[in-house]
Amino acid sequence: MTASSPSVQIDADLTALNTFGLPARAKHLLRVRSLKDAQQACVFRSIRPEGDPGLILGGGSNLVLRGATLDTVLKIDIPGRRKISENKETILVEAGAGEPWHDFVRWTLDNGWPGLENLALIPGTVGAAPVQNIGAYGLEVAERIESVEALDLATGNPTRLNAKDCQFDYRNSVFKRTNRWLITSVRFSLPRRWQPLLSYGELAKEIAADGIGQPTPQQISEAVIALRRRKLPDPAELGSAGSFFKNPIVGAKQYAALIKAHPALPHYPQPDGREKLAAAWLIDQCGWRGRRLGAVGCYAQQALVLVNYGGATGADVLRLAEQIQNDVQKRFGVALEPEPVFV
Ligand SMILES: Cc1cc2nc3c(=O)[nH]c(=O)nc-3n(C[C@H](O)[C@H](O)[C@H](O)COP(=O)(O)OP(=O)(O)OC[C@H]3O[C@@H](n4cnc5c(N)ncnc54)[C@H](O)[C@@H]3O)c2cc1C
Structure with a gap:
């Protein structure tokens, strides 16, 4: 490795690097x-999509580490943010993959470029935002992404993927489905004719x-921050990966049967005729909210969040998650899919 190569730490402890x-x-x-660091790191460790792709690590806020010793972890610290251009419709801005997400949102707002305020205070980095198409309070980041610059781990070439290439879906994208891409920067297209987005009932309230x-x-971002502080644990005080399960989406027939049996079940119609169900409600109904299983538990303020009360291992988290999944399946016939990435 040359003088400009990425720094390497041998036998590193990852406990403090995941929330x-x-x-x-x-x-x-x-x-x-x-x-350049990313390219050199991939050559150095022979990181490829097939075989051992290594772990690409941002802020570690959407991971469940099972505890195995990993061979290679690339911690993405690529900095930088800038305005690229503007026209009558949009302002185009870019940020390095290692920028902390919330700082970037605040920077856009401080500059008078709104559009990301509903996504304030989500932990993690800019580079991970497209991976699971982060979303909150009625907005998904896919609606604001113009393109993603990524290193193709199959060829070693930098590639620009436009929003369509990213294949965004609910908490999913081409980056989460495959191990092929290392994201180096993201471009966002922010609307000049801004309208407040208050479709999410709690935020409007x-x-x-x-x-x-x-x-x-700014006021919307402050309201989002206040709501999040009330409902979600602060990773600095209580370990978690945020929402542990995705909201399940069911077909019309299953939904009809469920709503007949459980008229209070919160649900959100989807454009394709299916219905998204509130996973937190299903978990709560099974009696899990606020319950503890050894060092882990289900957060009392939000049943969707599993927390580490101290000293938990990946196995503890998986055991709790499995029990919750089994109970929800038995009671409602609905399969809960985890949201974080298991490593
Ligand atoms: C308290 C709390 C609240 C949360 N609230 C929300 C929420 O409201 N909405 C939401 O969508 N999520 C939420 N999350 C989950 C998490 O914050 C997001 O998924 C975030 O985008 C993860 O960023 P990260 O940098 O920590 O990624 P990491 O956890 O480090 O990585 C997550 C995945 O992305 C990959 N990855 C990371 N960086 C790159 C890169 N540069 N190139 C390629 N792959 C990469 C990793 O390999 C891994 O597969 C929450 C988490 C916590 C702890």
């Missing part, structure tokens, strides 16, 4: 600060409770 606080180690932890008629982007 769940789960123990694991890496034989090699490489800090990647540029596209929060704004109304503050007595605000026509909210500014």
Whole structure:
């Protein structure tokens, strides 16, 4: 490796590098600060989509580490954010994959470029945002992504993927479905004719409770932050990966039977005629909210969040998740799919 290569740490402890606080180690932890670093790291460790792709690590806020010793972990620290251009319709901005997501959202708002305020305070990095198409309070980041610059691990070539190439879906994308891409930067297209997005009932209520008629982007971001602080654990105080399960989407026939048996079941119609069900409600009905199983438990303020009360392992988390999945399956006939990536 040359002087400009990524720095390498041998036998690194990953416990503090994932927000769940789960123990694991890496034989090699490489800090990647540029596209060149990423290319060199991949050559150095022969990282390929087939075989051992290594772990690409951002803020570690959507991971369940099972505890195995990993060979190579690339910690993505690529910095930078800039405005690229603007026209009558949009403002185009770009950020390096290692930028903390919330700092980037705040930077856009401070510059008077709204559009990401509903996604304030989501932990993690800019580079991971497209991976599971982060979403909250009525907005998915796919609606604001213009393109993604990524290193193709199959060829070693940098490639620009437009939004269509990213194959965004509910908490999914081409980046989560395959191990092929290392994202180095993301471009966002922000609307110049901004409209507040208040389709999410709780957010509209929060704004109304503050007595605000026509909210500014800053006020929406403040309301989102207040809601999140009330409902979600702060990773600095209580380990978690945020929502542990996706909201399940069921077909019309299954939905009809479910709503007949459980008229209070919260549901959201999908464009294709299916219905998205509130996983938190299903889990709560099975008596899991606030329950603890050894060092792990189901968060009392939000049943969708599993937490580490201290000293938990990946196996503890998986055991709890399986029990919840079994109970929801037995009671409602609905399969819950985990949202974080298992490593
Ligand atoms: C308290 C809390 C609240 C949360 N709330 C939300 C929410 O409201 N909405 C939501 O969608 N998510 C939420 N999350 C989940 C998480 O914050 C997001 O998924 C976030 O985008 C993960 O970013 P990260 O940098 O921590 O990724 P990591 O956890 O480090 O990685 C996640 C996945 O992305 C891959 N990855 C990371 N960086 C790159 C890169 N540069 N190139 C290629 N692959 C990469 C990793 O290999 C891994 O597969 C929450 C998590 C917590 C702890």
